[in-house]
Amino acid sequence: LAKTTQPISMDSYEGQEVNITCSHNNIATNDYITWYQQFPSQGPRFIIQGYKTKVTNEVASLFIPADRKSSTLSLPRVSLSDTAVYYCLVGDPGPDNYGQNFVFGPGTRLSVLP
Amino acid sequence: DGGITQSPKYLFRKEGQNVTLSCEQNLNHDAMYWYRQDPGQGLRLIYYSQIVNDFQKGDIAEGYSVSREKKESFPLTVTSAQKNPTAFYLCASSMWGAKKETQYFGPGTRLLVL
Numbered sequence: 001l002a003k004t005t006q007p008i009s010m011d012s013y014e015g016q017e018v019n020i021t022c023s024h025n026n027i028a029t030n031d032y033i034t035w036y037q038q039f040p041s042q043g044p045r046f047i048i049q050g051y052k053t054k055v056t057n058e059v060a061s062l063f064i065p066a067d068r069k070s071s072t073l074s075l076p077r078v079s080l081s082d083t084a085v086y087y088c089l090v091g092d093p094g095p096d097n098y099g100q101n102f103v104f105g106p107g108t109r110l111s112v113l114p
Numbered sequence: 115d116g117g118i119t120q121s122p123k124y125l126f127r128k129e130g131q132n133v134t135l136s137c138e139q140n141l142n143h144d145a146m147y148w149y150r151q152d153p154g155q156g157l158r159l160i161y162y163s164q165i166v167n168d169f170q171k172g173d174i175a176e177g178y179s180v181s182r183e184k185k186e187s188f189p190l191t192v193t194s195a196q197k198n199p200t201a202f203y204l205c206a207s208s209m210w211g212a213k214k215e216t217q218y219f220g221p222g223t224r225l226l227v228l
Contacts, residue, residue, distance in 0.1 A: 034216060043118075043204045043219025044157070087156065104149070104157035 004088045009109040018075045020108050022088030025069050033064060033071045036087045038107070044087060048073070075110075083112045117141065118220035120205050125225045127192065127199060135190045135223045137205035144209065146188035147217065150174060151202040163188055192225060200227050 005023040012018045024033070032051050036044035048055055050062040050071070061074040075082055087107040118139045127133045139146065145164050149157040159172030163182040177196025182188055188207075192199045202224050206217040 036217075041202070041222065041224070043206065043222055044217075045219070046216045049216060103159075106154070106156045 004090055004103075004105060006086075006088050006105070006108045008106065009111070011111050011113060012078055013113050014079055015077050018078050018082075018110060018112075020073045020075075020086055020088075020110070021070055022073070023070045024088070024090045027068050027090055031068075031090045033062065033068075034089045034091075035060070035062065035073045036089065036104070038085045038087065044104070047086075078110075078112045080112050080114060083110060085109050118205060118207055118218055120203075120220035120223050122223060123221070125223055126228050127225060128228050130194045132191055132193050133225070135192070135203055135205075135225070137188045137190065137220060138186055139188075139205075139207045139218075139220075140186060141207055141218060142185075143207035143218070144185070145207060146182070147206040147208075148172075148178070148180065148188070148190045149204040149206065151204060151222075157204060160190065199225055201225060 003026060006020065010020065032049055034049040035047045037047050038044040048057055048060050048062045050064055052064050052068060055062045063072045063074065073086060085107040087104050089103065121136045125133055147162040148160040150160055151157050158174050160174055160178050161169055161172055161180045163169035166182055166185050169180050169182050177193055179191045179193060180188060188205065202222050204222045205220040208217045
């Protein structure tokens with residue numbers, strides 16, 4: 001499994017764009033990159049997933065360079081309610097690796113200040 | 115509403131007692147998972163199941179047991195062999211063999227030792 005490295009914590013202010021970078025130097029050809037968000041005392045929630053280049057949804061954007069050794073989660077104009085822990089996961093969704101892909105490290109604790 | 119439910123929200127265990135945490139899903143997902151989360155830490159995989167009547171150990175299975183008699187249900191038993199059971203327990207489910215596999219989490223059960 002590709003190991004991921006993220007900053008332990010980040011601070012931001014309301015209305016700013018936040019970029020959280022995840023390093024995954026050993027990413028394999030079939031691996032996808034997935035980000036989850038977790039609020040205190042709740043289960044993680046899927047935010048976005050991508051394989052290469054850029055993916056955007058109503059919540060966030062995910063930027064993946066050509067070498068795929070890192071990825072950046074971008075949260076536009078954060079609010080206080082975006083204060084949470086954000087996890088970067090890398091894994092192969094194929095059935096042969098089933099169940100082995102969901103390694104949640106400590107994540108990045110984002111604090112949005114007023 | 116489709117989703118995953120966990121019960122109870124809080125559970126207290128006495129020394130030497132076995133306790134069972136419930137997890138039910140109506141998403142028609144084949145795969146189900148149990149994670150443990152300690153304060154300020156990421157999630158660690160306890161057990162997972164790809165299909166009814168089959169399950170696999172995760173990274174920290176010792177002191178835990180599971181069953182998968184129905185597709186919708188994946189109960190976790192914390193046995194007396196688990197010497198440090200105090201934690202937040204999360205159940206999740208996902209589609210089997212989906213090209214882009216993502217997990218859906220329940221609200222969690224917090225287990226405390228008396």
